[in-house]
Amino acid sequence: MFQKILIANRGEIALRVLRACKELGIQTVVVHSTADSDAMHVRLADESVCIGPPPSRESYLNIHQIVAACEITGADAVHPGYGFLSENAKFADILAAHNITFIGPSGDHIRIMGDKIEAKRTAKRLGIPVVPGSDGAISDEKEAKRIAAAIGYPVIIKASAGGGGRGMKVARTEADLEVALQTAKSEAGAAFGDDAVYIEKYLEKPRHIELQVFGDGAGRGVHFGERDCSLQRRHQKVWEEANSPALNAEERARIGGICAKAIADLGYSGAGTIEFLYENGEFYFIEMNTRLQVEHPVTEAITGIDLVHEQIRVASGGGLSVKQEDIKFNGHAIECRVNAEDPRTFTPSPGTITHFHTPGGLGIRVDSGVYSGYRIPPYYDSLIGKLIVHGRNRVECMMRLRRALDEFVVDGIKTTLPLFRDLVGNPDIANGDYDIHWLEKYLAKEE
Structure with missing residues (x-):
């Protein structure tokens, strides 16, 4: 197992990875820009290194500075989170050249799946259905x-x-x-x-279905079920569910088996997500993300398996902790991405959070790196937190989500919480009857 992991990211995902490291007894180092010096993950890490000014290209995308931070602190692995350098093959190669483990797939696999045309060719060769x-x-x-x-x-x-x-x-x-x-x-x-x-x-009314997969790099692969990410605005996910209300058990098992076998045949190592458009009972591959997804907590909620623990275990050479038959699905989970944005225009809303209160109770999880008095900088992604709700079934989950949204308070800035309060009461959403175009049509009616 690793002795010290450097977390090359910021915000809620940096804090998420930091917590996993602490639970595994691994020392943590975080890097940060000058704009993030008072961030929660910086406060909680064992060590922190400032790597540059606010612009991402001068800090979180500065490979030289991150490698230098690894060498200064003695970190033997890097977790990239999502975004920034998480799917940068050059970064993975450079870390390998410095004998630092990249907690993710090989640079070659990142390159293959980062090129949409080559990814489609590879998927087809592996038996994955394509558009x-x-x-x-x-x-x-x-x-x-x-x-x-x-x-x-x-x-x-x-x-x-x-x-x-x-x-x-x-x-x-x-x-x-x-x-x-x-x-x-x-x-x-x-x-x-x-x-x-x-x-x-072009499919007219598809759903966006993605499969969470893992490989051990030695010919074993598993899937952790699917997520439905169909509620989107401008191709950006807003609300995610696991399992999908559109699939039946037979379809779920069929596409899961195809994806697990493909990952094994590819010799893939670590976490990945194979994304599909789904229409009229058919799946069509669109891309593969070679990293942890923003929406991974809904999969954790229904499986009870910590995916970041699994990433670290695989990267350290420990292999997968579970076999496919060990993975059981329990209940239903929904994630709402809470952004610092106007809930109607989606204009970014940076500024100081004057009051921050998160909901609690059974089945409620909030992943966020903000707090009362924290100033949201204008330089980065607007995601400030994720509300994840789990219930024994979708009906219970929706009722619990409604209650949690009523308890969630963020003052001082505009957020997308009012949008979710509207959505949770919509009959189409309640019935799980929506596709990738639904949200944009809904928002257009509201204008």
């Missing part, structure tokens, strides 16, 4: 029209190196295709420095 579309990057408009005609409209153009909805355009007819292709390539080039795009069949 009909091009086998690689589209060379020109003529090829795009040929592929679109073969798979049928509507189609979606996606950036190969993309994420977060950038470089994605829908074409419903051949007349739309030229503009969609040019716009997607332009956005992709500007956002990612790579204008390669590919084309897929």
